Amino acid sequence: MSLPxxxxxxxxxxxxxxxxLRVLALxxxxxxxxxxxxxxxxxxxxxxxxxxxxAEVALALSVAAVVGILVQVPAGQxxxxxxxxxxxxxxxxxxxxxxxxxxxxxxxWQLAALLALLTLFERSAGSVQQGVIAQLxxxxxxxxxxxYLRAVTNTAIGLGSxxxxxxxxxxxxxxxxxVFVLNAVFTGFAAWNSTRLPDLPAYVRxxxxxxxxxxxxxxxxxxxxxxxxxxxxFFVMELGLALYISERTEAPPVMVAILLIVNTAAVALxxxxxxxxxxxxxxxxxALVRGAVWIAAGFAIVAFAERGDATFAIVVLVVGSxxxxxxxxxxxxxxxxxxxxxxPHERQGQYQGFAGLGFSVIAVIGPPIVTLLCVEMGETxxxxxAALMLAVALASVPVSRWALASRERYGVLTHSG
Numbered sequence: 001m002s003l004p005x006x007x008x009x010x011x012x013x014x015x016x017x018x019x020x021l022r023v024l025a026l027x028x029x030x031x032x033x034x035x036x037x038x039x040x041x042x043x044x045x046x047x048x049x050x051x052x053x054x055a056e057v058a059l060a061l062s063v064a065a066v067v068g069i070l071v072q073v074p075a076g077q078x079x080x081x082x083x084x085x086x087x088x089x090x091x092x093x094x095x096x097x098x099x100x101x102x103x104x105x106x107x108x109w110q111l112a113a114l115l116a117l118l119t120l121f122e123r124s125a126g127s128v129q130q131g132v133i134a135q136l137x138x139x140x141x142x143x144x145x146x147x148y149l150r151a152v153t154n155t156a157i158g159l160g161s162x163x164x165x166x167x168x169x170x171x172x173x174x175x176x177x178x179v180f181v182l183n184a185v186f187t188g189f190a191a192w193n194s195t196r197l198p199d200l201p202a203y204v205r206x207x208x209x210x211x212x213x214x215x216x217x218x219x220x221x222x223x224x225x226x227x228x229x230x231x232x233x234f235f236v237m238e239l240g241l242a243l244y245i246s247e248r249t250e251a252p253p254v255m256v257a258i259l260l261i262v263n264t265a266a267v268a269l270x271x272x273x274x275x276x277x278x279x280x281x282x283x284x285x286x287a288l289v290r291g292a293v294w295i296a297a298g299f300a301i302v303a304f305a306e307r308g309d310a311t312f313a314i315v316v317l318v319v320g321s322x323x324x325x326x327x328x329x330x331x332x333x334x335x336x337x338x339x340x341x342x343x344p345h346e347r348q349g350q351y352q353g354f355a356g357l358g359f360s361v362i363a364v365i366g367p368p369i370v371t372l373l374c375v376e377m378g379e380t381x382x383x384x385x386a387a388l389m390l391a392v393a394l395a396s397v398p399v400s401r402w403a404l405a406s407r408e409r410y411g412v413l414t415h416s417g
Contacts, residue, residue: 010144010272020136020197021145024129025152027193031092032153034099034183036160041167045103045176046111056108062364064115068123069360075124076353077212079131083202084349085194088128092191094121099184103177127356131349134340135200142416143284143336147275150332154267203346213347214354217410219403220342221354226396227335228358229388230288233295235366236385237263237324240374241302241317248306248378251313259321266325274326275333281417284337285400291331292393296386298324303382331393338396342403345414 009017016022046052052060079087098118105111137145163182167175214220242256278287301320305313343351373381407415 010141010148016145016148018136023193023196024133024136024145025149027092027190028129028149029152029156030186030193031190032156033160034186036157037164037167037179038099038160038183039157040161040164041176041179042102044168045173045179046105048171049173049176050106052108052111057111060108060112060115063112064119065360065364067116068119069357069364071120071124072127072353072356072360073212073214073350074353075127076131076349076351078124079128079349079353080203080347084128084132084135084200085197086199087349088125088132088197089191089194091121091125091128092187092194095125096184096188096191099187100177100180103180123356123360127353128349130352130356131347132197132200134343134348134352135345136197138345138416141279142340143275143279143333144272146336146340147272147329147333151268151271154264154271158261158264158268212350213411214351217412219399219406219410220351222399223338223342223396223403224355224358226392226399227288227338227355228362229392230292230331230335230396231359231362232366232369232385233299233324233328233331233389235362235370236299236374237321237328239367240370241321243371244302244305244374244378244382245313245317247375249313249317250308250310251305251317252310255314255317259317262318262321263325263328266322267329271329271332274329275336278330278333278337279341281338281341281400281404284334284341285397287330287334287337288396289334289393291327291329291334292389294327294330295324295389296327298322298327299382299386299389303379303386306378334393334396338400341416342400342407342412343415344412345416 010021011017016025043054043057046057047054075087075091095118098114098121102111102114102118105114133145133149134142164179167179237259241259245251245255246253275287278284298320301316301323305316305320308316339352339355340348343355373385375381377384404417407413407417
């Protein structure tokens with residue numbers, strides 16, 4: 001007897017069984033490989049080679065982040081209405097053509113403008129791709145495939161960072177610029193690769209239907225607000241933990257890199273396995289709660305790192321980070337289950353673009369919140385964050401039930417539930 005598609009194996013020996021999913025995975029790997037190299041080197045290139053201050057680089061990044069927020073939902077809608085695959089290819093070509101341009105910036109405003117242009121294409125492509133994933137990974141497999149993609153992209157970023165590290169060792173302008181060019185080449189490959197995807201049909205709006213229906217789907221808006229707040233924990237571990245280690249503990253600064261490597265390796269190895277039980281809305285809400293318990297426990301453990309010497313701090317940080325990453329992987333599956341399961345199949349681009357908006361908003365407001373709680377408040381702040389994660393996850397249970405029960409009222413008849 002054959003297994004239902006939701007429970008059939010997604011991969012064999014780490015490779016997706018379906019051709020379209022293999023194409024998506026290959027494109028994502030190439031795209032994030034180049035991005036990993038740039039992420040490793042860009043800040044030092046702009047400050048040490050070009051001569052910008054850290055504040056000027058941060059301002060340029062903030063401008064680009066705002067652009068990313070503005071384009072996500074319209075880009076998803078454009079993909080739905082003009083054919084997701086075609087629009088994805090268009091945005092990917094734009095990203096490839098603008099990937100290396102920031103390296104040419106010689107004033108802060110040039111940097112802001114070029115990063116904003118690149119972000120417009122990158123975020124738009126990402127938004128449309130989420131809709132493509134939801135349409136191709138059907139039968140309850142969307143969460144599984146997103147988990148697989150996260151493992152793939154983490155691996156790609158890690159390998160890309162090795163090339164970025166080589167540029168740091170050389171520490172010459174040509175080496176840094178070559179990283180930007182490398183990113184453009186790999187993004188160009190990803191753009192070509194997207195042409196191998198099936199030409200998915202465009203969605204034709206019904207008469208009287210609002211162009212951005214997701215903005216009137218209040219239950220879905222509430223779910224995205226909660227999953228966005230839940231995403232705060234990513235910035236806690238990426239930014240807050242680094243500052244906490246350097247300013248409030250006796251642990252050596254190299255622990256920042258070590259913990260990042262541990263996190264990346266854990267996600268690459270276990271993300272798929274820990275997301276398997278989040279393939280519906282109700283299961284996603286439960287997974288969000290389970291993930292929050294682990295995350296809160298990890299935060300509570302890390303909170304004690306400032307109480308002892310270097311050895312004590314190292315042990316506490318490693319244990320807390322390992323506990324956190326378990327919750328991160330379980331909770332990510334829960335977020336995907338909610339965001340995909342409540343969206344209409346034919347408007348996944350619009351809905352997934354809006355779902356990504358929650359993370360983008362947190363990317364803007366999260367850093368100062370995280371800095372205040374993790375660094376200024378120290379142990380108390382970490383415990384506050386632990387309580388916040390639990391509260392957000394617990395709130396998602398009744399909110400997701402309300403959203404699921406009201407799908408028909410908001411004109412959503414093809415959701416996977």
